Amino acid sequence: MATYTTNSTQITEGASLSQFFTTLVVSATVAIIEITIFVIIRxxxxxxxxxxxxxxxxxRRVEPLPSTCCGWLSTLLKMPQEDLIRTSGLDAYFFARYLYMHAFFFLSSFVLVALILLPVYIVDGKGASxxxxxxxxxxxGNIQPRYSSRYAAPLVLAYIFIGAYLYFLYAEMKIFVGKRQTFLRSPAYQSCASATTILVTAIPKEYMSEAVLFRIFNKFPGGVKYIWLNRNLKDLPDKADERMKLVEKLETTxxxxxxxxxxxxxxxRKTIIEEDIIDKYFSETKRPTMRMGSIPVLSSLCFGEKVDTLTYCKETISQLNTTIERAKTSLDNYVVINSAFIQFNKSIAAHMAVQCVAASIPLAMxxxxxxxxxxxIVWSNLTLTYYEKKVRELAILAATIALIIFWAIPVSFVGILSNLTYLTDKLTFLRFIYNLPTALLGLITGLLPxxxxxxxxxxxxxxxRLLAKMSGIPTTDAIDYYLQGSYFVFQVVHAFLFVTISSSVTSVITLIIQNPPSAATILAANIPTASNFFFSFLALQGLSMAANVLLQAVVLILFYLLGTLFDNTPRKKSRRYFTLSSLEWGTIFPIFTNFVVITLVYSIIAPLILIISGFAFALFYIAYIYTIFYVxxxxxxxxxxxxPRAIYQSFTGIYLMEILLAALFFLAQNEFGAQxxxxxxxxxxxxIVLTIGVHFMMSSSFDSLTHYLPMDAEELSPLEAPVSRKPIMQVLDLSRTNNVTNIDNAINELYDNTVGHAYMHPALRDPKPIIWIAEDKLGIATEEVRQTRASGLNILMSTKGARFNKKMKIEINSMPPDHVKTLENNNGIDRTRF
Structure with a gap:
C-alpha cells in the first residue's frame, strides 16, 4: 500500500484533528453565548x-421554573418525565424518552467499547508511515496488516454492542405498548370523539347513505352513534374563506x-363640533376605497370599479353570511361524495371496524x-377514489425518488468540501489552502460543510410536506406520520450515505487514480476516516441546536418585530399572542433517528463518536424537555x-453497521496481501441474519398492540365515557342575535352543541364571524358597532376585550369574541378558531 511521507500530506492527514477542535471551539463559544442570553432574558x-x-x-399548565442562574436547570431535570403526557401528549413524552435513552446508552457504551477498542486501534497502529x-x-482503519488477529476485538464488541442495543429497543417497545394501551383505555382519551370515530373512504355509490352504512357498521359492540356523510359543497368553502378575508380587511380598515x-x-375638536361622530372622523375624503374586478391582479393595478371599502366589505360579508346560513339548512342540495365519518358508542367498536373487511366489492371502503x-382533517383529499389516490401516491413516489437523486449533487459537494485537503495532490491549484491560517482552514473544511x-x-x-398532502393523505396527523418515513430516508441517504461515500472517495482519490484495481481495498481502509466529518457534525449539532432551541432567537425577534409591524387589529394580536409555537414530529423525529444511525454505524469503527453523540443527545434532551414543558x-x-416508527428506523443503523463491518472484514489484508x-x-x-430475526419478532409481537385496542380492553378499562348526541343539523344561527351582550351566550351554546356537527366541513360548522375592533376614548368604535347593528345587515361587530391605549396601540385581554373551542383536546392544548 502506498504511504504518504511528505510534509504536505502529513498536514492533510492530520487536518481532521484541527477541523474537529475548530468546530468544537466555535460551536461551544456560540452555544455558551446563546445559553447565557437565554438565562438572562428568560x-x-x-x-x-x-x-x-x-x-x-x-x-395542562406547569409551574414556573426558578429564576436563579442554575436553579431552572436542576428543577427541570427533576420534573417527572410522565408529566409530559399530561402537559403535551404521548408523542412528546416518547420523543423525550428517545433522546434520554440514547444519551444514556451511548455514554455507557463508550466506557466499555473505548476501553477495549481504542488500545487495539492505537497501539502499534499504522500511524504516520x-x-x-x-x-x-x-x-x-489504523490496525496494521501484520496484526490481523486484532480484528477479533471489534467483532466481539460488535456482538455485545448490538445485542445490548437490540435488547434496549425491545424493552422500550414493551414500555411503549404498556403506556399506549393505558392511554387508549383512559377516560380522558375515550371521552374524545376521535376515540370512537373512524373515517371511511372510497365508499361505493350504492353504500353512500346513512341507512346502509348504519346496517353495515351497527353490528359492532355498542352500535353506531352517529354518521356524517361528506358532501361536495361546491364553492361554499371558497365563500367561507372569502368571508374571513373580508372580515380581516374590514377590521384592518x-x-x-x-x-x-x-x-x-x-x-x-377645533374645527368641527356638532357633526355625527362617524361623519366627523370617517369623512368621505378620509374613507378608503378599493377597486373591484373579475380579475384580482388587474383590480390591484387600478382597473375595475372604485368602491368604498367599509361599505363594500360590510355588504359583501352580510350577503355571504346569508348564503352560508341558507346552505347549512339545505344540505340535500349538495351531492354526497365517497367518504363518511362514523362514530360508535364504544371505542372498541371503532378499533374493530377499522380492521375488518367492510365490503365484498374489491378495494371498496x-x-x-x-x-x-x-x-x-384535510378536507380537499376526502373526495378521491381508491384508484385516484393510488395514482397520486405513485406520482408522488416518483417525484420523491427524483428529488433524492438530484439532491445528491449539492450534498455530495458538502462531503467533498469536508475533505478538500485530500484533493491537493492531483488538483495542485488547490494547494494555496496550505497558506491559510490553521484556524481558517479548520473553519472551511470543518465548520462550513x-x-x-x-x-x-x-x-x-x-x-x-407539500408532496405528502398532494398524495391524498386525509389528515395532518397521517401526513406527519408519512413525513417521518420519507424525511428519514432523505436524512439517511443525503446526510449520511452520500456524505460518507463522497468523503471516503475524496480522501483517497489520488491513490485510486494511481492504482485503480485496488480501489475496493483502498476505500475499505479509508472509509473509517469519513467519521471525522461526523465528529464535527454531531458536535456542532449538539451544541448549536440545543442552544438555538433554548434561545429561540428568530422566534423572539419575529414575535416582537412582526407584531409591531403587522399586528394592526385585535384579531391579529390575539392570534400571535395565543397561538403557541409547535413541533412537527414528522420533521423533528427523523433528524434524531438519523443521528442515531450515524452513531451506530461508526460506534465500533470509530468509538469516539459514542461520547460525542452521547453528550449531544444529553444536550438535546435538556433543550427539548424545556421546550415541551414550557413552550x-x-x-x-x-x-x-x-x-415505534423511530425505533424500527433505528434498525437501519444496526444493519448499515453490520454490512460495513462485514465488508471491512472481507476486504482486510495481512502483510502478504491475502485476506x-x-x-x-x-x-x-x-x-445480520440474527438481527433480521429480532426485527421480525418485535414487529409481529408489537405492531397490532401499537395501533389498536385488544378485545380485553373493556375488561381493563375503568370507564367508557360517552359522548352526548345532538341533532346533526343543530347549527348555531347568529343571524338573529343582534344584541352584542348575547354573543357570549351564543358562542357557549355552540360549544355545547359541537359534538353534533364535529365532523362537518368547517364551512358548515364554523359560526358567523364577529367583526372585532378596538374600543377608543373618542367612542368611535362604540358608535360604529351601534350603527352596524342598526343597519339591518346580517353582520356582527364587537369591541369586547380590545382597546386603544394612550399611545394609540391596540391592547387585548381576551380571545376574539367569536372564538370557539373545538371538540378535541387530546393533548391538553385548547384549539381556537380565529
Missing amino acids: KKFKRIYEPKTYLGDEN YGKTGLDILTF ECKLIRAALKDEAKY TPRYIDVKPVN TVLLAILMALLPIVL ADFSNDIGGLTF SAIPEGVLMCIL
Whole structure:
C-alpha cells in the first residue's frame, strides 16, 4: 500500500484533528453565548420562554421554573418525565424518552467499547508511515496488516454492542405498548370523539347513505352513534374563506381609521363640533376605497370599479353570511361524495371496524382511519377514489425518488468540501489552502460543510410536506406520520450515505487514480476516516441546536418585530399572542433517528463518536424537555405512534453497521496481501441474519398492540365515557342575535352543541364571524358597532376585550369574541378558531 511521507500530506492527514477542535471551539463559544442570553432574558419574556405557565388549558399548565442562574436547570431535570403526557401528549413524552435513552446508552457504551477498542486501534497502529495521524489513529482503519488477529476485538464488541442495543429497543417497545394501551383505555382519551370515530373512504355509490352504512357498521359492540356523510359543497368553502378575508380587511380598515382619528383628535375638536361622530372622523375624503374586478391582479393595478371599502366589505360579508346560513339548512342540495365519518358508542367498536373487511366489492371502503381529529382533517383529499389516490401516491413516489437523486449533487459537494485537503495532490491549484491560517482552514473544511449540510436539510421538509398532502393523505396527523418515513430516508441517504461515500472517495482519490484495481481495498481502509466529518457534525449539532432551541432567537425577534409591524387589529394580536409555537414530529423525529444511525454505524469503527453523540443527545434532551414543558404546542399529536416508527428506523443503523463491518472484514489484508479476516466477515453475516430475526419478532409481537385496542380492553378499562348526541343539523344561527351582550351566550351554546356537527366541513360548522375592533376614548368604535347593528345587515361587530391605549396601540385581554373551542383536546392544548 502506498504511504504518504511528505510534509504536505502529513498536514492533510492530520487536518481532521484541527477541523474537529475548530468546530468544537466555535460551536461551544456560540452555544455558551446563546445559553447565557437565554438565562438572562428568560424571565423578562415569559410569552416566548414560559407561555405554558399561564396560557392554554389550566389542567395542562406547569409551574414556573426558578429564576436563579442554575436553579431552572436542576428543577427541570427533576420534573417527572410522565408529566409530559399530561402537559403535551404521548408523542412528546416518547420523543423525550428517545433522546434520554440514547444519551444514556451511548455514554455507557463508550466506557466499555473505548476501553477495549481504542488500545487495539492505537497501539502499534499504522500511524504516520501509512498517513494515519490525528483522529484517524482512533479508528478501525489504523490496525496494521501484520496484526490481523486484532480484528477479533471489534467483532466481539460488535456482538455485545448490538445485542445490548437490540435488547434496549425491545424493552422500550414493551414500555411503549404498556403506556399506549393505558392511554387508549383512559377516560380522558375515550371521552374524545376521535376515540370512537373512524373515517371511511372510497365508499361505493350504492353504500353512500346513512341507512346502509348504519346496517353495515351497527353490528359492532355498542352500535353506531352517529354518521356524517361528506358532501361536495361546491364553492361554499371558497365563500367561507372569502368571508374571513373580508372580515380581516374590514377590521384592518376600521382600526386604521380609528387610529388616524386619534392622532388628529385635537385638530378635529377645533374645527368641527356638532357633526355625527362617524361623519366627523370617517369623512368621505378620509374613507378608503378599493377597486373591484373579475380579475384580482388587474383590480390591484387600478382597473375595475372604485368602491368604498367599509361599505363594500360590510355588504359583501352580510350577503355571504346569508348564503352560508341558507346552505347549512339545505344540505340535500349538495351531492354526497365517497367518504363518511362514523362514530360508535364504544371505542372498541371503532378499533374493530377499522380492521375488518367492510365490503365484498374489491378495494371498496378502504383505507379506513381511526383517531381522526376534526381540526386535523384535510378536507380537499376526502373526495378521491381508491384508484385516484393510488395514482397520486405513485406520482408522488416518483417525484420523491427524483428529488433524492438530484439532491445528491449539492450534498455530495458538502462531503467533498469536508475533505478538500485530500484533493491537493492531483488538483495542485488547490494547494494555496496550505497558506491559510490553521484556524481558517479548520473553519472551511470543518465548520462550513456542517453548516451547509444543515441548511440543505432544512429546505427538504417544506417540499416533502407539500408532496405528502398532494398524495391524498386525509389528515395532518397521517401526513406527519408519512413525513417521518420519507424525511428519514432523505436524512439517511443525503446526510449520511452520500456524505460518507463522497468523503471516503475524496480522501483517497489520488491513490485510486494511481492504482485503480485496488480501489475496493483502498476505500475499505479509508472509509473509517469519513467519521471525522461526523465528529464535527454531531458536535456542532449538539451544541448549536440545543442552544438555538433554548434561545429561540428568530422566534423572539419575529414575535416582537412582526407584531409591531403587522399586528394592526385585535384579531391579529390575539392570534400571535395565543397561538403557541409547535413541533412537527414528522420533521423533528427523523433528524434524531438519523443521528442515531450515524452513531451506530461508526460506534465500533470509530468509538469516539459514542461520547460525542452521547453528550449531544444529553444536550438535546435538556433543550427539548424545556421546550415541551414550557413552550411548544402539539396540534398534531399522533398518540405516540411516532415512537415505534423511530425505533424500527433505528434498525437501519444496526444493519448499515453490520454490512460495513462485514465488508471491512472481507476486504482486510495481512502483510502478504491475502485476506485475513474472512471468519470475522462470516460471523458478521450471521449477526445480520440474527438481527433480521429480532426485527421480525418485535414487529409481529408489537405492531397490532401499537395501533389498536385488544378485545380485553373493556375488561381493563375503568370507564367508557360517552359522548352526548345532538341533532346533526343543530347549527348555531347568529343571524338573529343582534344584541352584542348575547354573543357570549351564543358562542357557549355552540360549544355545547359541537359534538353534533364535529365532523362537518368547517364551512358548515364554523359560526358567523364577529367583526372585532378596538374600543377608543373618542367612542368611535362604540358608535360604529351601534350603527352596524342598526343597519339591518346580517353582520356582527364587537369591541369586547380590545382597546386603544394612550399611545394609540391596540391592547387585548381576551380571545376574539367569536372564538370557539373545538371538540378535541387530546393533548391538553385548547384549539381556537380565529
